[in-house]
Amino acid sequence: MTKKSNTNLVELESEAIYIIREATAQFEKPVMLFSGGKDSICMAWLAKKAFYPGKIPFPLMHVDTGHNFPETLEFRDRFVESIGAEIIVRTVQDSIDTGRSTDETGPGASRNGLQTVTLLDALNEFKFDAAMGGARRDEEKARAKERFFSHRDAFGQWDPKNQRPELWNLFNGRKKMGEHFRVFPISNWTELDVWSYIHREEIDLPNLYFSHEREIIVRDGVILGWAPFVELFPGEEIQKRFVRFRTIGDITCTGAVESPASSLDEILAEIVSTRTTERGGRADDKRSEAAMEDRKKQGYF
Amino acid sequence: MSIVNDSRDILRLTTAGSVDDGKSTLIGRLLYDSKAIFQDQMEALELASKLRGEEEVNLALLTDGLRAEREQGITIDVAYRYFSTPKRKFIIADTPGHEQYTRNMVTGASTADLAIILIDARNGVLTQSRRHGFLASLLGISHLLVAVNKMDLVDWSKSQYQEIVAEYTAFSEKLKIHDITFVPVSALMGDNIVNQGNRMKWYDGPTVLHHLEKVTIVADRNLTDFRFPVQYVIRPHQDFRGFAGRLSSGTITPGEEVVALPSGRYTKIRAIHTTDGKLDSARAGESVTLTLEDEIDLSRGEMLVRSHNMPIVSTRFDAMLCWMDETQPLKMNSPYFLRQTTRETQSFVRELTYRVDINSLHRDLDAKTLELNEIGRLTIETSQPMFFDPYERNRETGGFIIIDPTSNRTVGAGVIRGEKREIPSLGPDHAETVEKSANVVWHTGEISLKQRETRNNHEAACYWFTGLSGSGKSTLARAFEQKLFAEGKQVFVIDGDNVRHGLNGDLGFSSEDREENIRRIGHVARLMYNAGIIVLCCFISPTRALRDFVRGLFPEGRFNEVHVQCGIDECIKRDPKGLYKKALAGEIPDFTGVSAPYEEPDRAEYVIDTAHQPVDICVEMLGLDSDS
Structure with a gap:
């Protein structure tokens, strides 16, 4: 058979598959993080392709904040089954209940930062020594400097000044006991690449990505989905609008855009002409100019 | 668009x-x-x-x-x-x-x-x-x-x-x-x-x-030289054995004849698999899974190439290296991991020809080492053969990194210029340079290790006894040998003093000679291992680097470092060869434990305390796992 044309996607796909295989070969117990968002869906799809006709030789893991959209969770289970993978779920709620984490309170509260504790605990629990994530370098300034193989010390921390140089396609995953790696197979993909790839491969997505009517609030110019646990600031009111999400994270911090795009073609067309980045809708990045860098140093993705 | x-x-x-x-x-x-x-x-x-x-x-x-x-x-x-x-x-x-x-x-x-x-x-x-x-x-x-x-x-x-x-x-x-x-x-x-x-x-x-x-x-892009480093073997069931990897260079189509390195076995490509179906061809940069016509041994770090277009196969090459570590300079003759394509092996920098002043491009022929951001031309020796091309011709198979075995940092990046054809001289009497054949491939022979092991009814292995002089290495190894022999196993002890008579009679006790001593013994042990034997080696081997070099010669799980532990005072008391007496009197320079350091193993498979236990108990401790 002949290949589906798209020169640059073929190159990016081959690169990502190479990284996934490399992580699997170099580490004893890798895991792939899965959030139900398009990037991790794309990555899990690539994992399936990397080991075809064999099964994906590692589990997926979802760190559930308890503030996920119900659509994401329903989709997660269906998708994981469709690619024949295993999934482990660990919840932030458990970390809170056992006193490992404390919930933020008040209207701006987000559990996004709390994922770090749950994630590190889960890596410890299963003795995972490499966690693959769907982060991309084009997302954010701090991520632009991230390696494919990113070394974390025994506390899960990232030291941006002490990263291992990565040359050619050679990745150094050697580590001491207790240390682990984060691996980012789709580092070199842009938002548009991910969408084009999903389109090309006809990958199923949660319907949150497509235009739908939903109850929302507008906060600091960002449209947030409303759920019963979202506290309102004075003056905020719940409205109904036709929106879709460009990224999917916690309900409390994932911004939506008003959009009529209800098919992949329409979404692609919208992205090509769009003028804001997808993280422009992430309330968590707006906390300070170096918000992402701070979270990454602590062990966040 | x-x-x-x-x-x-x-x-x-x-x-x-x-x-x-x-x-x-x-x-x-x-x-x-x-x-x-x-x-x-x-x-x-x-x-x-x-x-x-x-x-x-x-x-x-x-x-x-x-x-x-x-x-x-x-x-x-x-x-x-x-x-x-x-x-x-x-x-x-x-x-x-x-x-x-x-x-x-x-x-x-x-x-x-x-x-x-x-x-x-x-x-x-x-x-x-x-x-x-x-x-x-x-x-x-x-x-x-x-x-x-x-x-x-x-x-x-x-x-x-x-x-x-x-x-x-x-x-x-x-x-x-x-x-x-x-x-x-x-x-x-x-x-x-x-x-x-x-x-x-x-x-x-x-x-x-x-x-x-x-x-x-x-x-x-190099589309001429087909090079396929095996990255991962996919084996979902008995009838499918796929070799996953990314083509470094060249192209390939089903039906083409290929050679596996280092085994030298010939076979043909059966199919190129992807989730989207079988492909008619694959080219440089593409990640694919290949199946072969014949069942041949092939695993990560090995390579498929075409028979009429082979890379250089060698354990010595000439390279330019950029030093990237700020914590310490390049150490000559020290072991580093070397990674090239999907292959990782132990390596040593044997010779620094010159350092380049990257501002003036002048060559400093007297340079002794490389520091952070310095670049030099040097000779590298590896413990396993490498399959490479000059970097100028092939970036994917000509580039490599070296990794410090202690800190795990990527400390250097290099580009291969070509094969280094001299082998090290054996001393002043053998100073002439010997040309090596360019296409020496390791011959596996018709009888595999597996077959030998099946006949022997046990696996081949190497036990490396390290410890101070007088700690009981030989005593322990001899007793262990007797036990294994009585069980009907193929076993042999290589002892430090014996090899000094013949094989290594040309070597003295300088640190270079000691290193060479261990290097040769390591290779001899490896050959005996290949013959299906359980090899027991007794050598002080005072540094981790030396022991790690030998470890790197064996497949994972087949090398057992045995730390024969005994306090220096007890060793001095035992002094079976009277050496401590001489060393303490200053008659023997650089004597391990007295005037030269002993680096304790940090990842020995066995730690045996001979100061407080009788020999038979010590042997039992070794024997516990000898059948598995």
Whole structure:
């Protein structure tokens, strides 16, 4: 058979598959993080392709904040089954209940930062020594400097000044006991690449990505989905609008855009002409100019 | 533009320039004028510029990502940027050009098709401009774009520009880069970056972006030499054994005859598998899974090639190495892990021919080591044969990194020039150089280790007894040997004193000779292991590096380091050969435990305390796992 044309996607796909295989070969117990968002869906799809006709030789893991959209969770289970993978779920709620984490309170509260504790605990629990994530370098300034193989010390921390140089396609995953790696197979993909790839491969997505009517609030110019646990600031009111999400994270911090795009073609067309980045809708990045860098140093993705 | 049938390719480029050459501004300008900056990024940029008290939007802030950099006002690490135009997609590795960051430029250049070198029009060609050209050439970049920046500050002077062009052209004739394009620009004001502007009408060449869109890179890829390093073996069931990997170079189609390295076995490609079905062909850069016509032994780190187009197979090669570690300099004759394609092996730097002064390009023949950011030409020896091509011909199989076995840091990056054909001289009487055959492939023979093990009814293994003189290594090994022999096993003890008589009779006790002693014994043990024997070796082997070298000769799980533990006082008391007495009297220099250090093993499979236990108990402890 002949290949589906798209020169640059073929190159990016081959690169990502190479990284996934490399992580699997170099580490004893890798895991792939899965959030139900398009990037991790794309990555899990690539994992399936990397080991075809064999099964994906590692589990997926979802760190559930308890503030996920119900659509994401329903989709997660269906998708994981469709690619024949295993999934482990660990919840932030458990970390809170056992006193490992404390919930933020008040209207701006987000559990996004709390994922770090749950994630590190889960890596410890299963003795995972490499966690693959769907982060991309084009997302954010701090991520632009991230390696494919990113070394974390025994506390899960990232030291941006002490990263291992990565040359050619050679990745150094050697580590001491207790240390682990984060691996980012789709580092070199842009938002548009991910969408084009999903389109090309006809990958199923949660319907949150497509235009739908939903109850929302507008906060600091960002449209947030409303759920019963979202506290309102004075003056905020719940409205109904036709929106879709460009990224999917916690309900409390994932911004939506008003959009009529209800098919992949329409979404692609919208992205090509769009003028804001997808993280422009992430309330968590707006906390300070170096918000992402701070979270990454602590062990966040 | 159709997104689904997008035939645009990707150009990977790297940028180099000194701190004040305006590199970040140039990239910012490229992104800004090609409309690759989003509205929210623009807003964040305006805010950040204002906070710094700058009136104009500071385009450099777009790429200076990390907070530490913003505080110091310089880029300290490689950052990757993405943008695209209707013609092409671009990945920029933005690397700092500051003196101490040669490491970063080498990193960025290793994957780049093209390098942009910035020269400040006011300063002309500086040593760093030459250094950047040299590094680009060393890393095999085929295309160089020299952007002569800050033309606004020299009154858009044509003559100043031409002077720089002439000087750099003369310099670049020494390099291996054949495609050099010069563009006069003002990154700050935008002239000749994306748009031409009207202030340099005397220049009629392409703008920076125009050149990036047009330059041909297809021809740079090696599509001739088929090299397939096996990355992972996929075996979902009995009837499918797929070799997963990415073609380093060349192309392949089903039915073609291939050779597996290092076994030298011939077979044919049965099929090229992907989730989307079987493919008619695969080419350089593609990740695929290959199945073969015959069942042959092949695993990660090994390679499939064509029989009439083989890479060099050797354990010694000539290379240029850039040292990348700030914590310690290169150690000669010390073990490092070496990684090339998917293969990892132990390696030693045997000889430093010269160090290059990357500013003057002069060669220092007296250099003894390499420090951070220094580059040298040297000879590397590996414990397993490597399959490689000269870097000039093949970037994927000619590039390697070396890793410090203690810190696990990537401490060096190298490019292979070719095979090193001399073997080390055996002493003053054997000083002549011996030519090695270029195509020596390890012969596996017709009887495999597996077959030998099946007949022997046990696995082959190596037990390496290390410890102070008098700690009981030989006693323990001899007792263990008797036990295994009584169980009907093939077993043999190699003892330190015995090998010193014949095999290593030419060696003394200098540290080099001691190393060579262990190196030879390691290989002898490996040969005996290949013959199916359980080899017991008793050597003080005082350093971890020495023991790790031997460990690297054996497959995982077959090498057992036995730390024979006994306090120095007890050893002195025992002193079976009277050596401690002499050493303490100063008659034997560098005696381990007395006047030379013993590095205790940190990952020994067995730790046996002989000071407090009788021999038979010690042997029992070893025996516990000897059947598994």
